Amino acid sequence: MSDLGIMDAAPRRVPRIRDYYEAPDRRDTTLDRWAADLNGAFVAQGARWRAWRLRPILREMERHAVAMAALDDAGLQAEAQAARIWLRRALRDQTLSVAAAGRAFALVREAADRVLGLRHYDVQALGAWAMMRGQIAEMRTGEGKTLCATLAVATTALSGRQVHVMTVNDYLAERDSAEMAPLYRFLGLSVATVLEGQDAETRQSAYGQDIVYGTNKEIAFDYLRDRAILRLKPGNLNRKLDRILPADRRAAGLRLQGLPVAIIDEADSVLIDEARTPLIISGANPQQGGLPDTTFRRAMAAARTLTEDVHFRRPRGIRRIEILPDGFEALDRMADADLDRPDTDPAFGIPVIREHLVYQALSALYLFELGDSYILRDGKVQIVDENTGRTMPDRTWSDGLHQMVELKEGLEPTAENETLSRMTYQRFFRRYACLGGMTGTAQDAAWELWSVYRLAVAKVPTNKRDIRRFARDRVFLTTEAKWQAIAERTRALHAAGAPVLIGTRSINASDAASARLSELGLPHQLLTAAQDADEAAIVAEAGQAGRITVATNMAGRGTDIKLSPDALAAGGLHVILSERHDSRRVDRQLEGRCGRQGEPGRVEAYLSLEDDLMQGPAARRVAGLAKLLARAFGPGAAGWCIRWRQKQMEAAHGRMRRDLIDQDRGMGEFLAFGGELE
Ligand SMILES: Nc1ncnc2c1ncn2[C@@H]1O[C@H](COP(=O)(O)OP(=O)(O)OP(=O)(O)O)[C@@H](O)[C@H]1O
Numbered sequence: 222m223s224d225l226g227i228m229d230a231a232p233r234r235v236p237r238i239r240d241y242y243e244a245p246d247r248r249d250t251t252l253d254r255w256a257a258d259l260n261g262a263f264v265a266q267g268a269r270w271r272a273w274r275l276r277p278i279l280r281e282m283e284r285h286a287v288a289m290a291a292l293d294d295a296g297l298q299a300e301a302q303a304a305r306i307w308l309r310r311a312l313r314d315q316t317l318s319v320a321a322a323g324r325a326f327a328l329v330r331e332a333a334d335r336v337l338g339l340r341h342y343d344v345q346a347l348g349a350w351a352m353m354r355g356q357i358a359e360m361r362t363g364e365g366k367t368l369c370a371t372l373a374v375a376t377t378a379l380s381g382r383q384v385h386v387m388t389v390n391d392y393l394a395e396r397d398s399a400e401m402a403p404l405y406r407f408l409g410l411s412v413a414t415v416l417e418g419q420d421a422e423t424r425q426s427a428y429g430q431d432i433v434y435g436t437n438k439e440i441a442f443d444y445l446r447d448r449a450i451l452r453l454k455p456g457n458l459n460r461k462l463d464r465i466l467p468a469d470r471r472a473a474g475l476r477l478q479g480l481p482v483a484i485i486d487e488a489d490s491v492l493i494d495e496a497r498t499p500l501i502i503s504g505a506n507p508q509q510g511g512l513p514d515t516t517f518r519r520a521m522a523a524a525r526t527l528t529e530d531v532h533f534r535r536p537r538g539i540r541r542i543e544i545l546p547d548g549f550e551a552l553d554r555m556a557d558a559d560l561d562r563p564d565t566d567p568a569f570g571i572p573v574i575r576e577h578l579v580y581q582a583l584s585a586l587y588l589f590e591l592g593d594s595y596i597l598r599d600g601k602v603q604i605v606d607e608n609t610g611r612t613m614p615d616r617t618w619s620d621g622l623h624q625m626v627e628l629k630e631g632l633e634p635t636a637e638n639e640t641l642s643r644m645t646y647q648r649f650f651r652r653y654a655c656l657g658g659m660t661g662t663a664q665d666a667a668w669e670l671w672s673v674y675r676l677a678v679a680k681v682p683t684n685k686r687d688i689r690r691f692a693r694d695r696v697f698l699t700t701e702a703k704w705q706a707i708a709e710r711t712r713a714l715h716a717a718g719a720p721v722l723i724g725t726r727s728i729n730a731s732d733a734a735s736a737r738l739s740e741l742g743l744p745h746q747l748l749t750a751a752q753d754a755d756e757a758a759i760v761a762e763a764g765q766a767g768r769i770t771v772a773t774n775m776a777g778r779g780t781d782i783k784l785s786p787d788a789l790a791a792g793g794l795h796v797i798l799s800e801r802h803d804s805r806r807v808d809r810q811l812e813g814r815c816g817r818q819g820e821p822g823r824v825e826a827y828l829s830l831e832d833d834l835m836q837g838p839a840a841r842r843v844a845g846l847a848k849l850l851a852r853a854f855g856p857g858a859a860g861w862c863i864r865w866r867q868k869q870m871e872a873a874h875g876r877m878r879r880d881l882i883d884q885d886r887g888m889g890e891f892l893a894f895g896g897e898l899e
Pocket residue numbers: 339340341342360361362363364365366367368660661778779780781813817818
């Protein structure tokens with residue numbers, strides 16, 4: 222995307238992915254990875270230069286600051302009304318000059334000071350200007366991105382463009398919009414939030430406001446729903462959503478008003494991590510009816526008889542099942558034997574259906590774990606988002622996987638839905654006319670953000686010096702020894718009055734930590750998908766002196782733990798990582814819960830060679846080497862193997878995203894052809 226992202230009046234063209242993704246059969250070789258790193262380094266280098274180039278906005282903002290401060294509240298609101306005109310006029314020649322943006326920033330900053338009692342720091346203005354220029358502002362965790370975004374969001378909305386402010390979960394969307402709404406309303410802007418569980422009418426009205434807060438999932442699914450509706454109406458297929466008149470849109474039940482400007486919070490999570498899963502919208506199809514329960518049950522029974530490494534295997538580095546030739550033969554034999562039975566299932570006799578369902582059954586049995594990938598609530602399977610640690614109550618896995626997980630847990634399989642519309646996140650975001658974002662951890666993903674979205678990363682300096690302290694990783698041979706050490710360490714910190722946040726990878730791990738702490742008689746709070754209703758209360762308490770909180774990724778991105786004076790005096794928040802995640806960025810987000818806004822804090826990692834990261838056939842070699850080193854030189858010497866394994870996982874996930882883009886491109890061509898025919 223060009224530097225002038227916000228200034229392009231015409232819808233932004235989908236950038237051509239010319240470089241890395243263009244070679245169809247290319248796989249990650251060491252050379253490719255070096256090339257990618259080098260590319261990332263260039264982007265990062267360029268980005269730093271750009272961050273320096275952002276500074277003129279500060280001069281312009283200061284130039285208008287005195288005049289804005291001299292206005293009373295009514296005068297400031299009148300200035301906001303006037304800004305609607307001069308900003309539109311400034312945009313008429315397709316460019317929003319730094320002078321016009323600086324004046325708008327001064328207005329919004331003064332209003333925020335009066336309405337919220339928070340005055341934007343200079344670094345926040347730099348971050349906002351970077352976003353308005355179509356870049357990802359990398360601002361360290363706790364630097365106040367929520368407030369920073371208001372400069373870009375309000376200026377854009379005042380210039381007459383609707384803004385979608387996206388974040389990773391409903392809790393943050395609701396919190397951020399509620400906290401910032403008084404500022405927007407003071408400036409005469411309307412704001413709404415799109416949340417899971419809202420009815421169609423509420424959503425339709427929300428998408429009619431100047432500013433819409435919501436999660437990437439909600440907004441993307443609403444877009445997909447609209448596309449599904451358009452596809453169902455002959456003749457409408459090629460009409461763009463944003464060209465349909467409001468009255469027609471309402472009559473057709475469409476929700477969005479197009480994809481104008483998006484400001485993405487936690488941009489690396491939204492644009493990179495979430496982008497591994499394609500968006501699929503499905504609904505009941507009364508004509509087709511779906512497969513009967515008996516077929517799912519038969520496939521599950523067949524899958525249970527298959528043996529790992531004989532009939533199927535789990536390939537290196539990726540979370541996938543591969544059925545081996547012996548497995549296919551065994552399935553064929555079962556289908557033949559079924560023919561002689563009176564209750565034979567006709568669908569199971571069809572090879573494609575049989576093999577697909579057995580594949581899904583094996584995935585349910587071996588890749589998806591209760592308390593990790595999903596929980597059981599109200600007699601239903603609820604998916605837990607692995608990136609955010611939160612449940613997604615109205616989502617189901619597709620293509621029979623959900624039914625297989627239900628059968629595995631002894632539940633009745635729900636009716637199967639038909640896929641109505643499908644798209645990748647990459648394709649969805651590239652449809653926005655303007656895109657900008659912010660996150661605390663963008664540099665690690667800089668090359669991918671550039672390759673896929675043409676978004677450069679601008680590194681914004683911190684407002685205050687980072688005084689967090691990092692302890693050396695402590696590595697143990699067994700999980701048991703690790704939990705023992707964590708519990709002992711927590712006891713000492715608790716006695717010293719420091720608040721402690723123990724980060725885990727799953728609900729099961731949180732329960733294990735909780736059991737250990739209970740054994741030592743340490744009072745603590747759990748924050749996982751199972752306690753999501755109490756989230757705000759638990760987070761509010763987590764910064765009190767001596768408080769112990771055990772949390773999954775739910776206490777990762779965006780969670781702002783406010784420290785009490787006693788807790789600050791005791792050295793601030795202590796974050797204990799009990800495991801490394803598949804991505805270093807997720808670890809860095811957890812580390813970022815302490816040391817915010819220049820506060821003191823300490824990060825310690827307690828790892829074991831039995832951690833999830835070191836498990837499975839894919840990790841066999843690294844785990845073997847780690848054990849050798851640990852035996853020869855002690856567990857501490859194996860610490861780097863864990864980081865190495867993490868790098869392997871990052872590369873594997875990168876490959877998966879690239880495959881998805883390739884698939885999506887193929888599908889896009891097919892759909893476009895279908896559209897022409899209709
Ligand atoms: N200009 C400011 N003046 C005073 N306090 C501020 C200012 N900006 C932000 N803060 C405070 O800093 C804290 C952190 O803000 P916020 O949660 O938005 O940070 P963040 O950068 O989004 O963090 P994360 O990366 O973890 O999501 C909040 O308590 C907020 O009120």
